[in-house]
Amino acid sequence: MSGYRFDRLKILVVDDNVHMRKLVVTILQAFGVIQIFEAESGERAWAILREFNPDVVVLDWEMEGLSGLDVVKMIRTDPQTPNPFVPVIMLTGHTHIDRVRQARDAGINEFIAKPVSVKTMMSRLMSVIENPRPFVRTKSYFGPCRRRRGNPEYRGPERRAEKAAQAAE
Amino acid sequence: MSRQQPIELFMPPNMLKAKVGGTHAGLDMAAINRAESAMEALKGEFATWAQDDVRRLVTARDAFAADPDKTTRAGLLRAAHDMKGQAATFNYPLIARVAGSLSHLIHDLPEDAPLALGLVDAHVNAIHVIYRDKVMDLSNRTALALAQELEARVAETLGA
Numbered sequence: 001m002s003g004y005r006f007d008r009l010k011i012l013v014v015d016d017n018v019h020m021r022k023l024v025v026t027i028l029q030a031f032g033v034i035q036i037f038e039a040e041s042g043e044r045a046w047a048i049l050r051e052f053n054p055d056v057v058v059l060d061w062e063m064e065g066l067s068g069l070d071v072v073k074m075i076r077t078d079p080q081t082p083n084p085f086v087p088v089i090m091l092t093g094h095t096h097i098d099r100v101r102q103a104r105d106a107g108i109n110e111f112i113a114k115p116v117s118v119k120t121m122m123s124r125l126m127s128v129i130e131n132p133r134p135f136v137r138t139k140s141y142f143g144p145c146r147r148r149r150g151n152p153e154y155r156g157p158e159r160r161a162e163k164a165a166q167a168a169e
Numbered sequence: 170m171s172r173q174q175p176i177e178l179f180m181p182p183n184m185l186k187a188k189v190g191g192t193h194a195g196l197d198m199a200a201i202n203r204a205e206s207a208m209e210a211l212k213g214e215f216a217t218w219a220q221d222d223v224r225r226l227v228t229a230r231d232a233f234a235a236d237p238d239k240t241t242r243a244g245l246l247r248a249a250h251d252m253k254g255q256a257a258t259f260n261y262p263l264i265a266r267v268a269g270s271l272s273h274l275i276h277d278l279p280e281d282a283p284l285a286l287g288l289v290d291a292h293v294n295a296i297h298v299i300y301r302d303k304v305m306d307l308s309n310r311t312a313l314a315l316a317q318e319l320e321a322r323v324a325e326t327l328g329a
Contacts, residue, residue, distance in 0.1 A: 004191035006200075017251055019218040023258065026211050030204035031197075055185055062247050085181040093254030093272075114254030115265075118204040122196055129185050130193045137177040145178065 004129065006032035010052060013038050014045040014071065015060035015091070020116075024058055024091065027121050042066025046074060053082040056128060061092035061103070068092070069106045076107040076143045084142070085135065087128035091116065107143025109133060212259055219261060219300050222252045226268075230293050234286055242284060246275040252296070260305050266316045267295045274323045288326060292319055 011033050015021040018040070025036050037052055039045035042063050049057070057075070061068040072088050075081050090108045092099070100111055109132075110124040133144035229248040233241040249272040257265035271292040278284060295315050304312045 004189045004197070006189060008188050009185075017222075017255060019221070020251075020255060020258070023208065023211060026207045027204045030207040031200045055188060062250050064244075064247065087185065093250050093257075093269075115257035118201050118208060119196065122201055122204070126193070126196070129183075129189055129191075132181070132183050132185070134178055134180045137179075138175065 004032075004126075007034045009033050009056060010035040010037070010054040012036075012045060012048055012052070012054040012057045014040075014042070014057065014063075014068070016040050016063045017060070020060070020091075023116060024121070027116070027118055028058075030118075031122065031125070042068065042071045045071050049075065049086075050080060050082055054086065056125070057086055057088045059088055059090050059108075061090060061094060061099075069103065072103075072106045072108055072143075087132070089124050089128065104146050105141070107141075109144050218255065218259055219264065222248075222255055223296060223300055226252055226293055226296065230289060233284075233289070237284065237286075239280070242275060245289070246272055249275065249292075261299070262307055263299050263304055263309070263312050263316055264296050267292055267299065267319060270316070270320045270323050274326060277327050285326070288319075288322055291322070295319060 006028075011028055013021055013024045013028070013036060015024065021038055021040070025038065028036055037048045037054060039048050043066055045057075045059070046066065048054070057071075059068045059071060066074075068090055072090070075086060075088060076084050087109045088107070089110045089112060090103050091112045091114065092103070093114045094100070094103075095113045103111055109128050112120055112124055135143065136145045226245075226248045229241070229245045233245045235241075249268050252268035253265050253272055255265075256262070256268060271289065274288065274292075275284060295312075298315075299312050302309075302312075307313065
């Protein structure tokens with residue numbers, strides 16, 4: 001028993017397919033989430049984001065108009081974004097490594113490849129709560145650190161931290 | 170010569186953790202069981218989901234056949250891609266496989282290469298048949314052979 005108060009969360013679910021949206025909403029409700037916003041397009045998602053400032057976004061990739069990647073880039077870098085750090089969990093049928101990299105490079109926090117499973121959804125949600133990634137700002141990227149999150153057993157050099165220190169000097 | 174690029178690395182405050190509280194004590198099995206029961210109930214409720222998606226795929230195919238341009242091709246890719254994700258979630262693994270083969274074909278074919286309608290139709294018809302016969306497992310030999318044949322044709326097309 002984790003004792004998480006999921007009832008305190010506001011989650012935005014974005015998918016152009018009504019069945020998939022309903023499935024994700026049902027899973028989140030069973031976890032105890034009460035405030036769930038639904039968007040059937042990237043445009044609608046952006047409007048809801050600006051109005052309600054959700055705590056987590058579950059986002060489909062392929063949508064007509066603004067795609068999931070467009071939305072996540074807007075979340076991270078648009079001057080009108082309500083929260084550039086909001087965790088984004090991308091839910092997609094794409095499984096090829098190039099696509100995973102593309103999503104990571106747009107600034108997502110977690111990736112779920114369809115088919116959707118309850119355990120994966122819970123594990124990704126717990127991951128954004130318990131193991132948030134540090135953020136990185138470079139000339140060409142702003143978003144969660146794209147390297148694998150820190151392993152407490154790792155004893156090797158902290159190259160990125162060293163680079164950051166050098167850059168700060 | 171190494172690239173020099175300023176990097177700013179920082180940890181934003183964990184507002185999410187502050188909001189939900191709790192402790193990291195592994196997966197909450199009670200919540201997982203509740204969600205799995207809800208998902209099972211939903212699968213029954215979604216008996217018609219595949220019908221909607223097959224209809225959407227056929228509409229996208231018809232639009233592409235009538236006017237094979239960049240837009241209709243993208244619409245066909247989206248319909249096939251969505252079906253791949255949905256079918257796997259709602260217990261139609263063979264539809265997911267055939268839809269995956271179709272989206273692989275459309276996605277990986279160079280934009281200036283013509284997309285053969287015959288091969289598109291072979292996929293759409295296969296999806297029709299698998300749905301009509303309600304093939305929900307991977308042991309149906311005919312459906313499996315059909316999926317394998319389509320994948321081979323796609324590999325051949327992309328390799329050519």
